[in-house]
Amino acid sequence: xxxxWTLAARSVDYLAEDVAPSPVxxxxxxxxxxxxxxxxxxxxxxxxxxxxxxxxxxPRLVMLVGLLAIVIxxxxxxxxxxxxxxxxxxxxxxxxxxxxxxxxxxAVGAHRFSRLPAGLARFLGWGGLAAVLxxxxxxxxxxxxxxxxxLLPTLGTAAMVAAGCTLPAGGVARLLSVRPAVWIGGMSYxxxxxxxxxxxxxxxxxxxxxxxxxxLVVAASVVPAWLxxxxxxxxxxxxxxxxxxxxxxxxxxxxFTLLGVAx
Numbered sequence: 001x002x003x004x005w006t007l008a009a010r011s012v013d014y015l016a017e018d019v020a021p022s023p024v025x026x027x028x029x030x031x032x033x034x035x036x037x038x039x040x041x042x043x044x045x046x047x048x049x050x051x052x053x054x055x056x057x058x059p060r061l062v063m064l065v066g067l068l069a070i071v072i073x074x075x076x077x078x079x080x081x082x083x084x085x086x087x088x089x090x091x092x093x094x095x096x097x098x099x100x101x102x103x104x105x106x107a108v109g110a111h112r113f114s115r116l117p118a119g120l121a122r123f124l125g126w127g128g129l130a131a132v133l134x135x136x137x138x139x140x141x142x143x144x145x146x147x148x149x150x151l152l153p154t155l156g157t158a159a160m161v162a163a164g165c166t167l168p169a170g171g172v173a174r175l176l177s178v179r180p181a182v183w184i185g186g187m188s189y190x191x192x193x194x195x196x197x198x199x200x201x202x203x204x205x206x207x208x209x210x211x212x213x214x215x216l217v218v219a220a221s222v223v224p225a226w227l228x229x230x231x232x233x234x235x236x237x238x239x240x241x242x243x244x245x246x247x248x249x250x251x252x253x254x255x256f257t258l259l260g261v262a263x
Contacts, residue, residue: 001035004028008091020204023197028091035093036100043070063108067101074098082147095146099154106158113165125163125172131156190225190233198224 007028047066051057074097081089089095106113116124135153143149164173175181184191195218202217203209209217236242242249 001031004031004091004093008088021200023200026192026196029096032093032096033100036097039097040067040070040101040104043067060108060111064105067104067108071098071101071105074101078146078150079148082144086144089147090145099146099150102154102158103161106161109162110165113162116162116166118167118170121163121166122171124159125167128156128159128163129172129175131159187222187225187229190229191221194225194228195221 003024007025044063044066047069048059048062051062051065074094078089078095078098081092081095132153135149135156139145139149139152160172160176163171167173169177176185198217198221199209199214202213206213236252242252
């Protein structure tokens with residue numbers, strides 16, 4: 001839950017060649033995610049109470065204002081922090097909240113995005129995909145990150161999701177809804193968990209990996225990712241006993257957390 005702050009305090013450079021990264025260093029992003037889940041509901045409650053005392057604003061407007069109260073300062077912090085201390089800015093929560101908040105803004109505005117003209121939705125969808133692909137080419141190890149550069153993949157992704165609200169089966173959604181893409185998307189969380197430890201193990205065994213070898217290792221991570229999804233994640237996620245009992249579900253979460261702390 002706080003490993004990103006530990007890494008920031010150590011001023012670890014995620015891309016440094018002279019530092020041996022931890023095989024679970026990529027958990028920093030999961031820590032940011034969990035912190036966001038704790039922070040933004042509290043922000044919505046506080047903003048909602050403040051607004052309700054002064055007006056009878058609709059809940060969706062309250063959510064919009066609450067999210068903007070996180071996204072705007074976080075983005076400014078990201079830009080300034082990346083210039084001042086890029087190593088810490090990579091990991092710390094304030095520089096990353098805006099990225100998750102952007103996704104929440106798309107969710108809040110989904111009802112409006114569903115009314116976009118079809119032509120505009122197609123433009124947003126394909127333009128968003130082009131932005132994400134461009135990020136994979138233009139963003140390098142020397143790019144100050146996150147800062148302004150993070151706008152390219154995040155806004156591109158948001159544009160594709162917004163376009164899908166209008167054209168769930170057309171435009172870029174038609175390409176992204178082919179079976180292989182959906183299969184990989186459904187397993188993406190598991191792939192994220194497994195790819196980095198395997199890359200670090202391979203690098204420890206064989207030294208610096210070539211692009212081809214690295215891609216082969218990432219492809220091999222599909223096997224443990226699918227196994228963990230099939231036999232661990234989904235059985236817990238779809239367990240009827242957990243769905244029927246909030247107490248049992250919270251107990252399982254608390255016990256897994258305690259197990260991690262004990263380890």
